[in-house]
Amino acid sequence: xxxxxxxxxxxxxxxxxxxxxxxxxxxxxxxxxxxxxxxxxxxxxxxxxxxxxxxxxxxxxxxxxxxxxxxxxxxxxxxxxxxxxxxxxxxxxxxxxxxxxxxxxxxxxxxxxxxxxxxxxxxxxxxxxxxxxxxxxxxxxxxxxxxxxxxxxxxxxxxxxxxxxxxxxxxxxxxxxxxxxxxxxxxxxxxxxxxxxxxxxxxxxxxxxxxxxxxxxxxxxxxxxxxxxxxxxxxxxxxxxxxxxxxxxxxxxxxxxxxxxxxxxxxxxxxxxxxxxxxxxxxxxxx
Numbered sequence: 507x508x509x510x511x512x513x514x515x516x517x518x519x520x521x522x523x524x525x526x527x528x529x530x531x532x533x534x535x536x537x538x539x540x541x542x543x544x545x546x547x548x549x550x551x552x553x554x555x556x557x558x559x560x561x562x563x564x565x566x567x568x569x570x571x572x573x574x575x576x577x578x579x580x581x582x583x584x585x586x587x588x589x590x591x592x593x594x595x596x597x598x599x600x601x602x603x604x605x606x607x608x609x610x611x612x613x614x615x616x617x618x619x620x621x622x623x624x625x626x627x628x629x630x631x632x633x634x635x636x637x638x639x640x641x642x643x644x645x646x647x648x649x650x651x652x653x654x655x656x657x658x659x660x661x662x663x664x665x666x667x668x669x670x671x672x673x674x675x676x677x678x679x680x681x682x683x684x685x686x687x688x689x690x691x692x693x694x695x696x697x698x699x700x701x702x703x704x705x706x707x708x709x710x711x712x713x714x715x716x717x718x719x720x721x722x723x724x725x726x727x728x729x730x731x732x733x734x735x736x737x738x739x740x741x742x743x744x745x746x747x748x749x750x751x752x753x754x755x756x757x758x759x760x761x762x763x764x765x766x767x768x769x770x771x772x773x774x775x776x777x778x779x780x781x782x783x784x785x786x787x788x789x790x791x792x793x
Contacts, residue, residue, distance in 0.1 A: 533566075535708060539764055540567050540626045542704075543655045546766065547574065547624075550651060554578050554621035559603070560610060560642065561585075561628020565593025568603045571624060578621075583608050585631070610638040615645045622651050627764075629656035630681050639694035646771035652696060657681045658703060658763030665716070665760065668748035672741040684765050696769035704764050709757035713749050716760055 544567060554575055559568040562582035572580040580603035584590050590605045608614045610632050623642055632638035642652055659681045669677040682690070684701050691699040710716040749758055
């Protein structure tokens with residue numbers, strides 16, 4: 507697992523804020539992955555009172571979760587207030603949800619307050635994965651479910667390998683692999699983690715087109731050891747030449763490895779509870 511210092515938390519928040527306005531326009535793959543993750547909710551017999559959409563971005567999954575669990579309090583939590591502002595403008599009844607700006611490594615929620623934690627593609631942006639998982643476990647009820655997707659180490663491997671031809675600097679930040687993620691879940695106290703991997707490939711007209719898509723999605727390099735200065739023309743030429751050699755049917759490929767997972771906070775629950783209930787956000791926020 508990458509050590510905690512490999513990610514620059516301030517850079518993650520800054521890039522997310524910059525990308526808020528453009529995020530939805532380039533989020534086709536993100537939505538495809540999100541739809542697959544949401545479809546897996548049906549695998550479990552759930553009637554949550556409280557749902558946390560962790561790393562909610564512009565709130566697409568939050569609205570879907572609110573529509574699916576109409577009796578639940580749904581909380582959209584994101585590091586970027588800019589993303590949550592977009593989520594607020596797009597929220598409509600009956601898909602309204604609460605919005606909280608916060609850090610996964612220090613969740614502003616009471617212990618044992620959340621029945622379902624949903625997190626799509628947010629794990630790679632957590633500066634300290636162990637701390638984030640411990641916090642997620644802390645806020646979950648004893649039989650709560652953590653359902654998530656995360657980018658794996660094959661993500662953007664073409665870009666990483668092409669940069670390696672140009673220099674030895676870090677241009678694509680690290681992604682945790684499935685086995686290390688499973689171990690991290692166990693260390694955090696989760697029970698029966700189940701994980702599987704899917705690979706997605708997208709194609710771009712050019713390297714600048716790929717860079718523009720990543721920038722618009724707030725997915726630029728946030729590695730703490732990333733180069734801070736301008737790249738020389740010679741290095742850019744070497745990078746471009748290396749990547750151009752990978753063209754498929756006239757377009758440049760980009761691989762995205764996605765890990766899907768589910769884990770219980772404690773003993774798995776199979777029975778569905780019925781009845782109506784009302785939960786106030788004020789009761790869940792830590793003080």
